[in-house]
Amino acid sequence: MSTSSSLLPPWKLWVQGSSPKTLKRHQIMHSQKAPLALLEGSTFDRKGEMAALLFSRLWKVSNSTLFQMMLVTVLLATVLGDCGPPPKLPFASPINPLYDTEFKTGTTLKYTCHPGYGKINSSRLICDTKGSWNYSIFCAKKRCRNPELINGIVEVKKDLLLGSTIEFSCSEGFFLIGSTTSRCQIQGKGVDWSDPLPECVIAKCEPPPDIRNGKHSGGDREFYTYASSVTYTCNPYFSLIGNASISCMVENKTIGVWSPNPPICEKIVCRRPQIPKAIFVSGFGPLYTYKDSIVVNCEEGYSLRGSSLIYCEANNEWYPSVPSCVSMDACTDLPDISYASWERNDYNLSDHEIFEIGTELKYLCKPGYRPVLDEPLTVTCQENLTWTSSNECERVCCPTPDLENIRIINERRYFTGRCVYAYGDNISYMCDEGYYPVSVDGESSCHTDGTWKPKMPACEPALCLKPEIVNGRLSVDKDQYVEPENVTIECDSGYGVIGPKSITCSETRTWYPEVPRCEWEAPEGCEQVLTGRKLMQCLPSPEDVKVALEVYKLSLEIKQLEKERDKLMNTHQKFSEKEEMKDLFFPSNQHTESSFINSTLP
Template sequence: CLTSSCPIPPFQISFNRKTLKRHQIMHAQRAPLALLEGSTLDRKGESAASLVSRLWKVSNSTLFQMMLVTVLLATVLGDCGPPPKLPFASSINPLYDTEFKTGTTLKYTCHPGYGKINSSRLICDAKGLWNYSIFCAIAKCEPPPDIRNGKHSGGDQEFYTYASSVTYSCNPYFSLIGNASISCTVENKTIGVWSPNPPICEKIVCRRSQIPKEGYILCGSSLIYCEANNEWYLSLPSCISMNGCTNLPDISYASWERNDYNLSDHKIFEIGTELKYLCKPGYRPALDEPLSVTCQENLTWTSSNECERVCCPTPDLENIRIMNERRYFTGRCVYAYGDYISYTCDEGYYPVSVDGESSCHTDGTWKPKMPACEPVCSYPPSIAHGHYKEVILITPYPEATYECDEGYVLAGCATIYCKSFHWQHAPPQCKALCLKPEIVNGRLSVDKDQYVEPENVTIECDSGYGVVGLKSITCSEKRTWYPEMPRCEWEAPEGCEQQALPGRKLMQCFPNPDNVKMALEVYKLSPEIDLLELEIQGKMIHSGKITIIFPKRGKKRRLVGFIQYGSLLFCISTIPLAPISW
């Protein structure tokens, strides 16, 4: 601890609850100053107020330092900091805490190559120290064994510790068989042994191989090995007379075609031998000539047609900003197989390839697409009798949602999406809604409240009634039925139009007896009606259940009148009475 010449603090100084650790006090040069600047000490979580302000009044600096150290040590003894890092063992469980209470016990395990010789526990004692004894000992091996006709690199040590290694070498004219190096390892966790077994040195002699002569070529491996069984490995090569071409020409980016024999097994090719080859994927012949070479009489191969990279089309760089690219300059094209471009587009445009990256492939095309920038999707197309209610364009995948005007219904998907800079599907259509037609004395083939364009229905009249107009009508775009709505009118049975006969024959002209009765009563009134016809024109007479109507006389036709009796309406003309629609 060092003395400090700080001014005397006021007695009302307040101390923070900041804890100063024991190792900080013992090792930090300015520990007293740190305390006097407003820190307190903490022991086992309880605040210990320091009478620091009183110590400032001590005039003797030595006495001040002794008293300060006494106060500091009294407040920090007890808890332990992090346990020490041992070179021979480590804690069984992970340690995350930095403080441990008195009495805390940690269990350790020995590292590989060490054996346990004592209790492997660390205990935090009352003095705040970790208490333990050496409990792991490193495994030891005896000196490595000696071998005949050789030696090892080890010294004269009495023992070798775990992981030590030595290397063996043989005397001249002897060959080493086995592993040259062995290491000190552990068996049963405590016993040190050398592994693997040491090598041996033996004298190995192989018979002398044939020496190639001039004018011959070597057929086989040029490097062979004398094995422990006094035999050569690989097989001895042979020498054959050179009466053909050797050393196949090296053609870049090409491979030989498959043929009846393996080219790798041939060292010489007869005069006239023709060998064909192919350019590798991504390459093509530089010249429009055959891809083959032939062995000539001068024992040389004819010149070969070289292979060069396949070219890709040069992209239009309008609205493109190239961020990165790799190019192999061939001299024949701007971009070739293996080149790639990473690019972005000007505002309002999107790259046609994913993430703005394209590469030139083996077939001479850009994948996934040639670099290009296309404008984002414009506003979606308009539709008849409808409109789009929501359009989202500022996104990589714009979308538009449609709705129809009142009286129309949407046919198709309400939302369409823009992908690859085009609206992917045709917009939906708005189909007209037609109300259910009202048919008197009839019915519809399909009965619904509403019908959607271009639905059609067929009119079917009740018994005794016939359709006037076309039976089939269609719901049109104008929300009306086309053609004109038909109607159902009563149809008199055959023979009733000529005369009205009383009794049984009259019943054939009417659907029920009540109508016949009313018709007879009207028939009885016909003389009176004839008189009234002469006197009254264009007037209506009402008496009880019967109402007589006389329209004005036409120029070219006889006067026609109407008699209403209950729910029936009868026609008065040159023909007998007959009921009509009412």
């Protein structure tokens, strides 16, 4: 074999006609399992030719013998068929446990359907020549039984297969007993609904209520079903008020109730109305009961004011109101005067009254309004049976505020044409820097008396009151200060400033920072004097001061004794530490021996 041929991959040598027996050992090792299979007398198909072409190209790229061996093994195994582990199916699993991770072409695996699924096809998976598991869907979800609900509705959301959900509801007049939903789930070897199917029970009502002076047509039954009805009647001389019939209905889908409310039986009597100059067309009895009616008309020369047909109502009154017959030579309709009320002390005016020619009526403008003209507020019935023209009423005006240093934020105005601001107007405003609104929150409104409440909109300079400094004085002393005026605090002799020495009047009319104070400063060594002064200020009598000073003196003596005790303890501690150091460097036996020697020397 030539040198150039030895560099070719094994399958290239085989394609060129070399016999496997003439191949060298290391050339066969390069091919590993897949090339060896090709060399053992198998013939090339199209798949093999493509594999050889692919490997020959990869072979030229790599010079690594190990890489070539691995590449040939992996790629040829993929191209020529072996399958990996079978897929996990949601509806089935293998009959026998699987321990291998690789399966030869043609391997067949048998599967069984999961609970809740039924077999519909061959339950086999086959490893094909492409290295893939070949199968078709062979298990399908089982179907739950058809649900039935008498007098109700079953709502199927999707289907009746495993995992599906259905909902139940009842027809009108029935209520549900049981669960409102159910789910198709595994039960035993099959599938069924998770909850027992409910039932729809017809609504029932208790016997209808009894009424005084009347009865119903229901008899003595123990209960009444949905849509049952009864009718009430009243005893003689009593009138039925309300609905004569009531029915058994359902409330909140569970309770049977009677609707509407039962009627009542009462004695209703309306007396014959007295209508001067009236003619009764129908209804001539002296007494009338509930819902009796009367039709009236007027004599010649008079016109009817009101309804010609009236009924006797449950309150023993006629409805609509009893009409009247008015002379055609009189004023009737009152003039409509805006924002005004009639001035009549003896009786209230009514549209149904008759006013003779020459009748004068007075009126007043309502609070917050005034007459437009400086004329009497009266109207008179004229010979042409009309009223004289009236003096109208308009809103009361409020003075126009001075807008200097004012910024209006919002306002509600009723434009009258005679003034800028009138009754009912509101203003919200802010002030320029250094000023503040005179009314709370900068809001004012025009009131009925023509004044602004709480005050007319205005802005005043921000004023701060004089700060009170005990045992001290101000650099500028006056009653009020304007923003942004600044003052300095100076304390009396023996006193010191606690806080800022300089403060400024802010636009909020407060001092910034906060106002300081002057407190007594005790010189070094005079603390007891300061304490004694404080005691004398707090105690009410000289005897109490004397006792307090004795107690204070005793407390000072105790503190002095405590200081001396602490001093002695410190001295003793230092001496003990010194003795310990001495024992550390000079043990007791050596010290004794040296002492003995020294004592024996001349």
